[in-house]
Ligand code: NAD
């Protein structure tokens with residue numbers, strides 16, 4: 001039985017990972033450490049909250065004392081916690097530096113003192129910067145060239161993880177994945193924002209000319225990749241993860257509108273994001289060839305299922321959009337943990 005400390009397990013990808021692991025691996029205990037920022041929502045985890053293999057600690061990863069106070073022996077760490085939205089990083093980079101950079105170092109220090117056996121750092125393809133239309137896809141040896149404060153803070157955290165390997169010989173691994181979509185994604189990111197707006201008949205804001213390209217992967221495929229790296233990756237290595245589904249944003253938006261029976265009338269082209277990366281594309285041959293990774297979802301089927309999920313779980317995103325979800329921790333855990 002391995003005890004895995006998962007950071008950011010109340011967020012989009014982290015909560016999908018927690019659910020997936022408890023469903024597929026019987027011999028694990030999961031400790032979810034999350035500070036519950038605006039993006040952390042324990043309603044994402046109602047399915048597992050009574051599972052005896054799962055527990056939750058409300059703690060900020062930048063608070064070394066809070067992290068050090070964790071008593072359980074920890075075998076492995078899977079580190080998702082981050083500030084993750086590019087537009088917010090353009091408005092205010094400081095929180096990104098605190099959580100993504102300082103928080104990662106706090107966890108590395110904790111992991112070293114505790115003799116943790118595997119430390120998987122979940123990073124992003126955005127650390128590689130932006131591609132032109134016919135540039136080759138990012139490989140693990142593409143030089144890091146981040147363009148947004150978000151991407152720069154993730155790149156900095158990757159470098160600290162690398163330093164932990166070279167300096168202290170720590171058993172670290174890094175994954176760099178492309179854009180995720182699927183259930184429980186906070187409706188500030190492109191796909192859930194467009195779905196929710198279309199369902200409410202609100203305008204769909206498309207930045208610039210709508211021709212920026214992202215590579216899309218279904219979130220469970222990403223989570224399976226992270227877990228494969230945790231179990232079988234070579235320490236000190238970086239593994240790119242991609243969905244092999246490059247699409248211009250406008251095509252994604254139109255597909256969502258068609259799925260919901262709309263024309264283009266809700267589309268609004270708006271002022272472009274500052275420093276907007278034009279294209280991301282991932283060369284994922286390393287994880288596929290070395291570790292035997294394959295994706296299970298293709299984009300069109302995955303997107304249709306995601307649109308259906310947001311239709312069936314309207315109460316979830318309506319509570320998120322109204323801010324009501326923020327009281328969930330206090331209602332569910334406040335009295336039980338004597339914490340607020
Ligand atoms: P998210 O914003 O949905 O969730 C982040 C989670 O981290 C939240 O639960 C939040 O409460 C928690 N958190 C934030 N600051 C914290 C702190 N200081 N202490 C403790 N917990 C804190 O993010 P996501 O989309 O699920 O992304 C998870 C990870 O995957 C991030 O590291 C991100 O960089 C990476 N990633 C995301 C994508 C994507 O498309 N979303 C793609 C590649 C990589």
Ligand code: TYD
Pocket residue numbers: 085086087179188189190191193205206207208212213214249273
């Ligand atoms: P986003 O989901 O924020 O992910 P990232 O910037 O990390 O790739 O955005 C995906 C793409 O969609 C990106 O090119 C910006 C664009 N976009 C819009 O056109 N309109 C929007 O309202 C948002 C949030 C994003």
